[in-house]
Amino acid sequence: MKSICFIFNKPPYGDHKGRELLDICLMSAAFDMPITVIFKSQGVYQLLQNQQPDVISVKNHSATFKALDLYGVENILVESESLLEHNLKMEQLLPIAEAVSQDVVKHQIASSDFVIGL
Amino acid sequence: MSTLFILNQPELLDDCITVMQPDDALLLIENAVVIATKSSTTQYKMFVLKDDLIARGLFESIHDQSTAIDFSKFVELTLAYDKSVSWL
Amino acid sequence: MVTANPYTAQGQYTALRFANEVINKGHQLKRIFFYADGVLIASRLNCPPSDEINLTKAWAKLAIEKDVELTVCVTAALKRGIVNQAEADRNALTGENLDPAFEISGLGQLTEAMLESDKLITFG
Known part of the structure; x- marks a missing residue:
């Protein structure tokens, strides 16, 4: 089966x-x-x-992130370098993801059959 | 696996480069062709879509680090690399 | 996959040129899947000035002459007012505007195309 990697690289709700x-x-x-x-x-x-x-009349899709494991999506990664850059800590995020280094992110992108971002 | 990264927004260059591997290449299209007019410190192979340079009056200004390509070569590149990733 | 907003961004045009070249070179193009703002291309009411390219008609020409499937994501389309007669009836809307060269279908059509194809190229 072909593998897919999804890249979320924008903050929510502005689009x-x-x-x-x-x-x-x-x-x-x-x-x-x-x-x-x-x-x-x-x-x-x-x-x-x-x-x-x-409060801005937008549906909360962050709840759906929590449901990812119900859909069998278990490999959820957050880039540590990005957390540092935005002064965020793992404790502030939904407890669904694992912090990994940029090298791991690189490797995941390289080894997936398809990579999609919007 | 080698990847062709397709970039259309110049401001996303730095972000895109953080995920590239040594055998990967960068294809600059649309507004991102402006990147090809400057010398760059990236070690990656860089291609730039010729019509997007010409459209912007930049074809003569391209830096010799980049290779200008037409749509035919664009299609060939997507086949030559294991996959293409549009960095949006 | 095409997600570019037709008359805001260049991506629809780039995708169109790329798709034509893929076919000219003899490769098989399984499907063009329009998603996010890209679905706006499918309105047959898009009416750019006569001295500018009509991208909807350009895609339709490719679809008709080269037998390429143009699929529009139903969820993305309905939100943005792109509807065929069936969706208009189902949602009690007063009109339809889908160009006949396009078809409305689900997001599963993208995934299915990925499973059956070697390559996916995104134009955003």
């Missing part, structure tokens, strides 16, 4: 890219494709806890 990328991710999981999800650069903000986008 719908995170939400629409997540939709592709869930669909690919339904096809049983091996999936890696990577949060890097400003994409690390996607995983911040306590998001309340209802």
Whole structure:
């Protein structure tokens, strides 16, 4: 089976890219494709806890990130260098991801059959 | 596996480079062709879409580190590399 | 996959040129999947000035002459007011605007195309 790697590299809600990328991710999981999800650069903000986008009339898709493991998506990675750059700590993020180095991110991208970002 | 990274926004260059491996290449298209007019410190092979340079009046300004290519070569590159990644 | 907003970004045009070249070189193009703002291309009511390229018609020409499948994601399309008659009826909308060269389908069509193809190229 071909593998896919999804790259979230933008913060949520200013556009719908995170939400629409997540939709592709869930669909690919339904096809049983091996999936890696990577949060890097400003994409690390996607995983911040306590998001309340209802105050700007936007559906909260961060809840769906929590459901990724129900869809069989277990390889969820956050780039440590990006966390450092944005002054964030793992404790501030949804407890679904593993912090990894940029080298691991590189390797994941290199070894996947398809890589999708929006 | 080798990857062809396709970049269309010049401001994303630094971000894109952080995920590249030695055998990977960069293809600059659309607004990202402006990158090809400057000398760069990247060690990666760089291609740039010729029509996007010409459209912007930049074809004569291309730095010799980059190779200008047409759409035919663009298609060939996507086949020559194991996969293509559009860095958006 | 094409996600570029048709008359905001250059990506639709780049994708069109690339797709034509893929076919000219004798390769098989399984499907063009329009997603996110890219779905806006599928409105037959897009009406750019007469001295500018009509991208919807250019895609339609490729689809008809070279038998290329143009698929629009239903979720992305409905949000943005791109509907065929069936979706208009289902959602009680007063009109439809899908260009006949395009078809509306689910996101599964993207995944299915990936499983059956060697390459996926994204134009955003």
